[in-house]
Every structure is written in structure tokens, then in C-alpha cells.
Amino acid sequence: MDGNGRWATRRGLPRVAGHHEGVKAARSVVRAASGLGLRYLTLYAFSTENWSRPVDEVSMLMSLLERSVNAELPELMARNARLRVLGRPHGLPAGVRRGIDHVVHETRHNTGLTVLMAFNYGARDELIDAFRSLARQVAAGELRPEDISEKKISESLYTADLPDPDLLIRTSGEMRISNFLLWQIAYTELWVTPTLWPDFGAVDLYRAVAEFQGRTRRFGKV
Numbered sequence: 195m196d197g198n199g200r201w202a203t204r205r206g207l208p209r210v211a212g213h214h215e216g217v218k219a220a221r222s223v224v225r226a227a228s229g230l231g232l233r234y235l236t237l238y239a240f241s242t243e244n245w246s247r248p249v250d251e252v253s254m255l256m257s258l259l260e261r262s263v264n265a266e267l268p269e270l271m272a273r274n275a276r277l278r279v280l281g282r283p284h285g286l287p288a289g290v291r292r293g294i295d296h297v298v299h300e301t302r303h304n305t306g307l308t309v310l311m312a313f314n315y316g317a318r319d320e321l322i323d324a325f326r327s328l329a330r331q332v333a334a335g336e337l338r339p340e341d342i343s344e345k346k347i348s349e350s351l352y353t354a355d356l357p358d359p360d361l362l363i364r365t366s367g368e369m370r371i372s373n374f375l376l377w378q379i380a381y382t383e384l385w386v387t388p389t390l391w392p393d394f395g396a397v398d399l400y401r402a403v404a405e406f407q408g409r410t411r412r413f414g415k416v
């Protein structure tokens with residue numbers, strides 16, 4: 195969800211205003227994804243690198259994310275949608291963590307769209323956590339190094355029980371991945387749009403999905 199800051203700056207507004215608009219965009223994309231019958235929607239909300247922003251912006255983002263997630267609880271329930279979080283939970287302020295855990299807990303039995311919020315997420319950290327857990331199993335004699343497979347690594351990630359993403363949508367025109375699901379996107383289709391996140395809506399999601407449906411995926415085969 196990139197481009198909130200630029201959206202605000204172009205209008206002579208503080209960056210905070212862009213983040214508020216970004217929340218609205220996230221809400222319409224969740225609705226549209228649920229309406230389309232998508233199984234999973236991952237929103238990259240806060241990366242491990244975002245901690246190096248000015249402290250005011252970081253604390254504003256933390257409380258905005260927590261408040262917005264809680265405000266969405268009734269609609270998530272109405273849509274039979276579930277919230278889960280990808281990322282390192284420790285390191286988040288306790289109040290923010292509690293607030294988000296509450297929504298995760300309340301929606302845990304819902305069977306429609308799963309919204310995965312990447313929050314305090316970094317793909318390299320995720321891989322480090324996975325390798326540490328595998329190393330611990332090897333050290334404990336529970337796993338042989340030769341049994342470390344793609345499947346074992348996938349199962350050690352935060353996304354253990356989730357399918358790899360089919361489509362990655364990148365807003366604000368940046369041609370980079372920014373430490374997002376590095377292992378999982380090996381064969382994901384990429385779709386980059388210059389649209390800034392606050393301007394991204396249901397129609398943009400439909401366009402991305404429609405283009406995705408027209409692509410031929412070969413997974414390295416012919």
C-alpha cells in the first residue's frame with residue numbers, strides 16, 4: 195500500500211492525511227476482494243524498515259492501524275471475513291497488539307475472505323525466524339539437514355498454512371519488492387500501477403484481477 199505520503203504532499207497536506215486516505219482505500223479493497231470471492235488478500239501495512247521513519251509518523255501509524263482494524267470488526271463479521279497478521283508480534287506496542295489480537299480472535303472462525311495484514315513484517319526477518327526454527331530442530335535431533343525441503347521451509351514461515359500469492363499488486367509505480375514475501379512470490383504474477391494507494395479502489399482491483407486472468411503462467415515449464 196505505497197504512496198500515501200506522496201498523495202498528501204501533492205495536495206499540500208501533512209503525510210498523516212495520506213495515511214487516513216490510505217485506510218479508506220484499504221477498506222474499499224477489502225470489500226471488493228470479499229465481493230469477488232477472493233480467498234486471501236494480504237495488505238502490507240507496516241514493514242520492519244518503517245520503524246526508521248520519524249517517531250511521530252510511526253506512533254501515528256501504529257494507533258491509526260489499531261483503531262482502523264477495530265473499527266472494521268463489525269464489517270469483517272458481516273462479511274464472514276477473517277483477519278490474521280503476518281509479522282513479528284513482539285516489538286509492537288502492547289496496546290496495539292492487544293487491539294489487533296482481539297479482532298483476530300473474534301474473526302477466527304469466519305470462513306470467507308482471509309485478510310492478512312503484514313504488520314511489523316519483513317521477509318528477511320521471516321526467513322531468519324524460519325531458519326532459526328529449523329536449526330533448532332536439527333540441533334535437537336528432530337530433523338536431518340537433508341530433510342530440509344521447499345515444503346519444510348514453507349511450513350516454517352508465518353504463512354505456513356497459506357497458499358503462495360497468485361498476484362502481487364504494487365502501487366505508486368515503484369519497481370521493487372521492498373522485502374515483501376520474498377520466498378512466497380517466486381512464481382507470483384506482478385502488476386505495477388502508478389496509482390498512489392489512496393487513489394486505489396475497487397475498479398483498480400478488478401482491472402488487476404482481469405489482467406491476471408489473461409496471463410499464461412508456466413511456472414518455469416513450456
Ligand code: IPE
Nearest residue numbers: 195196197198199200201239
Ligand atoms: C504508505 O505509503 C505505506 C506505509 C508505510 C503505511 P508511504 O507512507 O510509504 O507513502 P510515500 O512512499 O511516502 O508516498
Ligand code: MG
Nearest residue numbers: 196197198199
Ligand atoms: Mg513509500
